Amino acid sequence: MRTYRKEEASSGRSDTSYEEPDLYEVLGKYYDVWYEDQVEDTQFYLRLAEQVGGPVLECMCGTGRSLIPLVEEGYEVWGFDRSDSMLDRLTAKMEHMDDDVQSRASVHHADMRTFECPRRYRLIVVPFNAFLHLLEREGQEAALRNVAEHLEEGGRFVMSIFNPRLDRPEELVRHRGTKTMINGEIVSKFEAQTFDQPRQRTTVHYFIDISRQDREMRRVTACFTIRYMAYQEAVDLMESCGLEVLETYGDWNFGPFTKNSDMMVFVAKRSP
Incomplete structure (x- = not known):
């Protein structure tokens, strides 16, 4: 497993789209406790990988909740995140795995807006609302153009975000x-x-x-x-950045998206 630390992979570009300190520096210890049972999205990515093949790129890979199962299934996976605390937990897990499994993983500290890889990928994933941490349109566009540049012809890009419900009571614990x-x-x-x-x-x-x-x-x-996004805004944004949305699902079982769906799972390809 190849790992790059912050000083080796970070960009000199200012980081204005993140206005909060690293959340996961505080909550990283408990992240896997809460999400260890969530496997539906990982199963979705595995099914797509079966269809399009690898290699796979996971943007904002966190503690490896999806990255590790993909590697264990035999795919070559390149993953990156901005949180050192999350990457430390990922690499600690990987160190207990067989050498052949580790050899298929490449884990880096990088920013979705500025990352550079030496190749293109058959499947690129931005999981679990991670894209919504980009608060400004400029940063969102830079990230998606970067994705399109790294996506192979015939490959697939998957981005999942929640479907906004603004009727929830505020400040209710x-x-x-x-x-x-x-x-x-x-x-x-x-x-x-x-x-x-x-x-x-x-x-x-x-x-x-x-x-x-x-x-x-x-x-x-x-x-x-x-920053939450409505369906049409997300579609228009991707299409303006060189990505053509092929399907939008409302769950991890490939069910159709409706206005009452809890989430939006977009599957896209590079625009012609």
Whole structure:
């Protein structure tokens, strides 16, 4: 497995599209706790990879929740992320795997707007609302043009984002679940959301309560802002950046997208 650290792969370009500190520096420890059971999207990517083949590029790959299963299935996968804390967790997992599995993974610290790869890919994935961290149109366009440049003819690009619901009560604290860690910690997750509709932004506040019988409860807090997008805006944006949307699904089972779908899963190719 090849790994590049921040000083080796980062761009000198200013990073104006991220207005919050690295969320995952705080929450990275608990990311896999909450999402380890989410496999539907990974199964979707595997089915597409079966159709179009590899190699695969995963933008904003995080802790490797999807990258590792793709590598284990035999695909050569190049992944990158901006969060050192998430990449550290990914590489720690990979170190426990066989050498032949590690040899198919290449993990880098890079920015979606400015990354450069020495080849093109049959499948490029931007998972799990990650694209919405780009808050400005300029950054979104740069990222998608970069994707189009790295996508092979006949290859596929997949981007998943949530379908906005602006009728949710703001500042209402919701309990998202409680889990027990191997070390005996009981971890409860809460979140609250606010909207800035003129700028199409939503800020999510996270509260993680950690308790053990032999310790006092402690709370970890973090927040981040993302820019939500409507269906037609997302389609127009991709098409303006050299990508032609072929299908839009409303779930990970290839179900049709409707106005009531929770998500939008776009599958695109390079424009002629």
